[in-house]
Amino acid sequence: MFLDAPLAVATEVTLPPDVSRHAQVLRLQPGDALRLFNGQGGEWQAEVLSMGRQTVVVRVDQPLACDRELPRPVTLALGMPANDRMDALVEKATELGVQAIQPLHTSRSVLRLTGERADKRRAHWQGVATAASEQSGRTAVPHLAPVRSVTDWLDQLPAPASDAEQRCLLSFTPDAVPLSSLPSRAGCPLLVLSGPEGGLDPQEETHARQRGFIPVSLGPRVLRADTAPLVVLSWVNFCPLEVVA
Known part of the structure; x- marks a missing residue:
C-alpha cells in the first residue's frame, strides 16, 4: 500500500482515509501483516494494530x-487520447514501469483541458497511477505533470544532458528508424513523444526534431494513440541492454 509519508522502524502510523479503506476492503484484522511503500525505494513490513x-x-x-523498476528511466510525453483511454494508458504505463507522464495538448487533440478541469484530471490520473503501482508491486509511483501545450513544453525543454539521453518521436515519416535499431543502455534516460488521435502535425514534428528528438517507427501498422507508447515501454522491459565498455 502506498503511504505518502516518512517510514521508520517501530513507529505507529494511522493510515489516511483512502489507504484505510483499502485495508478494510481486504478485510485485514489486528495482527495481519501488510507491506507499505512511500515511493522513496524499497518496501516496509508492517502489522495491523487496530481496525476502526x-x-x-x-x-x-x-x-x-527490492527493486522492480525499469533498468532505465522512461518519460512519456503524450498527446492526450480522448474519452477514458487516457485512464487506461496511465494505468498500463504504470504497470510497465514508466517513471513520469507529461500530458499534452496538440493541434489535433480531441481532449482539451484547461484551468481547474485540467488540475482535477491530473489529480485523477495521479490516483490511477498510485493504484496501479500498488497493484503491480512497484515501489515508486510515476509523476503526472501538469497539462501543457506541446509547443510550450518543447520550447522549455532543456537541451539533452548528454549523448546517453535518448529522445524519440513516434512518427510515420519515411526517415523514421525502427525502434528495435536503437541502442538500449542501463540508466540511459528515454524521453518519448507520442501524438494523439491523428498524430502530431508536420510543424510539431519539425519542432520536436529541433529539440533533439529522433523519429522512430513502430512498424507498418497504425497503432492507436493509447497503444503506441505502451509498445515502447514493452520494448524497454525486454530489450537486451547494450554492454558499455
Missing part, C-alpha cells in the same frame, strides 16, 4: 530491499 470504522493503525517493522 474509519481509521486503521499499523506498526512499521523492518525495511525490505
Whole structure:
C-alpha cells in the first residue's frame, strides 16, 4: 500500500482515509501483516494494530530491499487520447514501469483541458497511477505533470544532458528508424513523444526534431494513440541492454 509519508522502524502510523479503506476492503484484522511503500525505494513490513470504522493503525517493522523498476528511466510525453483511454494508458504505463507522464495538448487533440478541469484530471490520473503501482508491486509511483501545450513544453525543454539521453518521436515519416535499431543502455534516460488521435502535425514534428528528438517507427501498422507508447515501454522491459565498455 502506498503511504505518502516518512517510514521508520517501530513507529505507529494511522493510515489516511483512502489507504484505510483499502485495508478494510481486504478485510485485514489486528495482527495481519501488510507491506507499505512511500515511493522513496524499497518496501516496509508492517502489522495491523487496530481496525476502526474509519481509521486503521499499523506498526512499521523492518525495511525490505527490492527493486522492480525499469533498468532505465522512461518519460512519456503524450498527446492526450480522448474519452477514458487516457485512464487506461496511465494505468498500463504504470504497470510497465514508466517513471513520469507529461500530458499534452496538440493541434489535433480531441481532449482539451484547461484551468481547474485540467488540475482535477491530473489529480485523477495521479490516483490511477498510485493504484496501479500498488497493484503491480512497484515501489515508486510515476509523476503526472501538469497539462501543457506541446509547443510550450518543447520550447522549455532543456537541451539533452548528454549523448546517453535518448529522445524519440513516434512518427510515420519515411526517415523514421525502427525502434528495435536503437541502442538500449542501463540508466540511459528515454524521453518519448507520442501524438494523439491523428498524430502530431508536420510543424510539431519539425519542432520536436529541433529539440533533439529522433523519429522512430513502430512498424507498418497504425497503432492507436493509447497503444503506441505502451509498445515502447514493452520494448524497454525486454530489450537486451547494450554492454558499455
